Amino acid sequence: MKPEELIRHALEARTRAYVPYSGYPVGAAVLAANGDVIVGCNVENAAYPSTICAERVALTAAVAQGARNFVAIAVVTRNGGSPCGACRQVMLELGPEMLIIADTERPVGLAGVIGGEETEVSEATTTVLLEAAGFDAKSVRRTARGLKLRTDASARFERGVDPNLAWIATRRFAHLLRKIMPDATVELRADVYPRPREPFELRLPYAEIERLLGMVIPLERVLEILTRLEFQPRVEEADGPTTVVCTVPTYRWDVSLKADLVEEVARIHGYESLPERLPEGQTVPVRRETPRLVDRVVQDALVGSGLREVITYSMINENDLVALSARGDAIPDVLGAYPRPEVGFVRAVNPLRADWELMRPTLLPSLLKIVAENRKHSERVAIFETARAYQPRGRDELPDERRALALALNGVRWPVSWDRTDSSEMDFFDAKGAVEAVLERVGASGASFVAVEHPSLQPGRAAAVVVDGVQIGIVGELHPLVAQRFEIDGRVAVAEIDLQTFASTLLETWSVQPVSRFQPTRQDFAIVVDEAVPAAEVRAVLAQATHPLATDITLFDIYRGAGIPEGKKSLAYSVTLAARDRQLGDHEVERIRSQIQRGLKRIGGALRA
Structure with a gap:
């Protein structure tokens, strides 16, 4: 309109x-x-x-x-x-x-x-x-x-x-x-100006010019510029820093701040004379919380070991916990890596499904169900999950949400291939190797595996994972009766780690060691020890005797038979030695061998001739 x-x-x-x-x-x-x-x-x-x-x-x-x-x-x-x-x-x-x-x-x-x-x-x-x-x-x-x-x-x-x-x-x-028109008559009829605009004073500290522009402009030049712009500047220096007092004309309504006067000075002096400098600043450093950082490192380590990550629901039913018992008549005293709570479980008042009545105190039942479903159409399953296990605190209290890691392995060790004839099943040592990969990735050098009895695991094939004297989890093979209740055939290797306890033991930081530019030396040692002596104890002796020259210690053979006394076993280790500043000589290798012999005497072992 x-x-x-x-x-x-x-x-x-x-x-x-x-x-x-x-x-x-x-x-x-x-x-x-x-x-x-x-x-x-x-x-x-x-x-x-x-x-x-x-x-x-x-x-x-x-x-x-x-x-x-x-x-x-x-x-x-x-x-x-x-x-x-x-x-x-x-x-x-x-x-x-x-x-x-x-x-x-x-x-x-x-x-x-x-x-x-x-x-x-x-x-x-x-x-x-x-x-x-x-x-x-x-x-x-x-x-x-x-x-x-x-x-x-x-x-x-x-x-x-x-x-x-x-x-x-x-x-x-x-x-x-x-x-x-000289004869014209001019008469003023009305003049309405209720709030006249008046000139006002604006004080500009002389140091403000250098602060904002990053350069010094002589005071005489500043006064010259402001005078040409009709700001009527004058200088005040009494009892304080030098200040330029300007009278802002009424037609300069755009000038109301000290920065406006500085801009006028820079405009006339010449923007091209201002010093050139790239903006400086520092972004806020990204600081991830230790639990989240441990989760990410653990996930990367397990994916690199060939496992696949899964995400399951956090609700289970009481029958899932009963199934973890080898006897199958009651909930066991130990549920995965956690003891059975004394105050009962965290129950849902209005569950979405009838079989979702409890918030899981362990991740194992959820993973075992995934294994059972996938084994129907796959020859091997290797999965893991990092999630929360809910440990009750007491009546009318929120549960303790513990960050946990669980993994489950079942089926053939290697997929079927024309160049691979090994059809053996995954067992305790595969799960132990996956846990070791996690421990190595986070720098937990003081880790060990201690044999334990566990109600859900096969006797003789269960171990507690200990880091710096603190038990952080368990690893082992599932008891055949437990596997049967979850409708899984064959061996099932499982592990569960309390990541919250694990994170609290990580006192060491990740570091990178430079690779020696000298040719490494590989030595094989056959060591005879009693059957009761664990391989980890023998490895600790080798690590102590070869420190700091050993870059790798690998157990590649276990022998029992002719030439080995009854009740004894022979462990064959391959040790890689390298110095950063020199090529190792034969006399140094012999000295290391002597140190190994002295160390083995403390555990009742000896080098095999």
């Missing part, structure tokens, strides 16, 4: 105004965003505060009709009077403010945007009414954009115009008119 049409509606509404006391009719017309036009007129009352202005009548009627978004409002008065404060507040609340200049009959222009055709000067003009005014930049910008009407006037007022120029322009007009 054109502005003229909206003003026509306001003129019609003004004819219906009720003004028996002032005789000052006002009409208003509001254009809603949907295209509707709602009009209003002023309604007076003998009680003056009860009088309602035309603008508020139109806006409240529009709101009552459901309008909320408004494009423009036209207000028509007898002498171009502006809306009162209450009406301005309502207009500001409900929509953009557009100021229209009108006479007693029709509009003559949009304030700060464009004038009407009838206001142009022609050859028949005998009387000129000059209006010189300053308009708010934000109001002009809203009007121009709301009506999609961009003009030279709006472009200037949008950037801010000094209102003091109105009086200067008026005097200039009068001077030119008298110069052209």
